[in-house]
C-alpha cells in the first residue's frame with residue numbers, strides 16, 4: 001500500500017501526472033490518495049522526486 | 065462574477081494566461097481559475113527561455129529577467145567541458161514575476177481571474193463539457209461556459225474528467241528537484257548542463273545563473289531511475305561535493321512530462337494546453353514558450369468558435385498545434401530517445417569530438433550531429449530541426 005508523508009510533500013504533482021487511476025487529489029497544500037481507486041501500482045512512488053511516497057504494508061493513507 | 069462565460073481557463077501558468085489573453089482580446093468573455101493563492105508562485109522551473117520566442121508574447125523587462133544567456137556549457141561525465149556560443153540569445157527569468165505579468169496581460173485584455181479557486185469537477189450538457197465545479201474558500205461553486213481550456217499543468221486532471229487519457233507514462237516523467245542558491249561562482253551568461261550516471265541518468269543536471277552569483281541548480285530523472293534513486297539524492301550528492309556551504313534560498317520539486325503531445329487535445333466543449341496537453345519540448349524539457357504557443361492557439365481558436373457560433377471549430381486545434389509545433393516535438397522526441405541511454409563513455413567521446421570543432425563553427429545542430437554520427441536515420445531528424453529551420 002502507498003503512504004504519503006504529508007509534512008515532506010512539496011505538492012509538485014509528479015505523482016498525480018503518472019497515476020493511471022486518477023486516484024490522487026492535489027490542492028494548493030493538501031494531498032490525498034483515494035484508497036478506493038488506488039491499485040497499488042507504485043508508479044507514483046517511483047516518480048516522486050523527493051521521497052515523500054513510500055510503501056506501507058499496513059494500509060494506504062496519510063501518515064500524520 | 066457571471067453565471068456563465070464564453071471561455072473558462074483552468075490554471076494561470078504561462079499557457080493558461082496566454083489562452084485567456086488571446087481569447088479575451090478577440091472579444092469573448094473569459095474567466096481564469098487558479099488553485100494557488102498567487103499567480104507565479106511557487107516556481108517549479110529552471111526558468112530558461114529563448115529570446116526570439118519570448119518576444120512573440122511580451123517585451124523583455126528587467127523586472128522579470130534575472131540573467132541573459134549567450135553560451136551553453138556541456139560537461140561530460142569525465143569533467144571535460146565543451147562550450148557552445150549561441151547565435152540566438154536567451155534569458156533566465158524570474159518566473160514569479162514573469163507569470164504574474166503574463167496574467168496581467170490577460171486581465172488587461174478583459175479576462176476575469178480568480179485565485180484560490182480549486183477546480184474539482186466538470187459540468188456536462190448531453191456529453192459536452194459545459195462548465196466547471198470549483199472550491200473557493202471552503203465552499204463549493206459551479207460556473208458554466210461554452211468552452212473550457214484546461215491549462216492545469218503537469219498535474220492535470222481536468223482533461224481526464226472529459227474522457228481524455230492524459231496520464232503520462234512514468235518512464236516519460238522527468239521528476240525534478242531544484243534549489244536556488246547563492247555564492248555559486250559560475251559565468252553569469254552561461255547555462256551549464258551536466259550529463260552522465262553520476263549527475264542525472266536518463267536526464268540532465270543543470271546550473272542556470274540568476275545574477276549576483278545566485279543560480280538554479282537542479283536535475284530531472286525518469287521514473288525508471290526513480291525506482292532505484294530519487295532526484296533529491298542526486299542533488300544532495302552534487303551539492304555536498306561541489307557547493308557544501310552554499311546558502312539555499314529555496315528548494316522545489318516538479319515534473320516535466322517529456323513526451324510527445326497527447327494524441328487528442330480537444331473534445332466536445334474542452335481543449336487542453338501547455339503541460340496538461342504535454343506540449344513540452346521533450347528533448348530540452350522546456351515548456352514555457354511552447355506552452356504559451358499552445359495557449360495562444362487554443363485561446364484564439366476558442367474565440368473563433370464562439371464568434372462563429374460553431375463550437376465544433378475547436379476540434380481544428382489538434383491539427384493547428386501539430387502543424388505549428390507538435391510535429392517538431394515528435395522529431396525532438398526521437399532524438400531524445402536516441403541519446404538518453406548513452407553510456408558515460410559515449411558522452412565523453414562526444415565531448416572530445418565536439419571540442420575539435422572550432423568555436424565559431426559550433427552549433428546545437430553540430431553537437432547533435434556529432435552525438436548521433438553512427439545513427440544515420442536520426443541524423444536526418446537532426447538536420448530537419450536544427451539545420452533546416
Ligand SMILES: Cc1cc2nc3c(=O)[nH]c(=O)nc-3n(C[C@H](O)[C@H](O)[C@H](O)COP(=O)(O)OP(=O)(O)OC[C@H]3O[C@@H](n4cnc5c(N)ncnc54)[C@H](O)[C@@H]3O)c2cc1C
Nearest residue numbers: 075077078079099110111112183217318338339350351352
Ligand atoms: C524543475 C523544472 C525545471 C524546468 N525548467 C524549465 C526551463 O528552464 N525552461 C522551460 O521553458 N521550461 C522549464 N520547465 C517546464 C515549465 O516549467 C513548464 O512546461 C511550464 O510551467 C508549463 O506551463 P503551464 O502553463 O502549462 O503549466 P504550469 O505553469 O504548471 O501552470 C499550471 C497552473 O494550473 C494550476 N492548477 C492545476 N490544477 C488546478 C486545478 N484543479 N484548479 C485550478 N488550478 C489548477 C496550477 O496551480 C498552476 O498554477 C521546467 C519544469 C520543472 C518542473
Ligand code: SF4
Nearest residue numbers: 009010012013015048
Ligand atoms: S510527487 Fe511527491 S512531492 Fe510531488 S506531490 Fe506527489 S508526493 Fe508530493
Ligand code: SF4
Nearest residue numbers: 019038039041042044
Ligand atoms: S499506487 Fe498507482 S494507482 Fe495508487 S495512487 Fe499511486 S500511481 Fe495511483
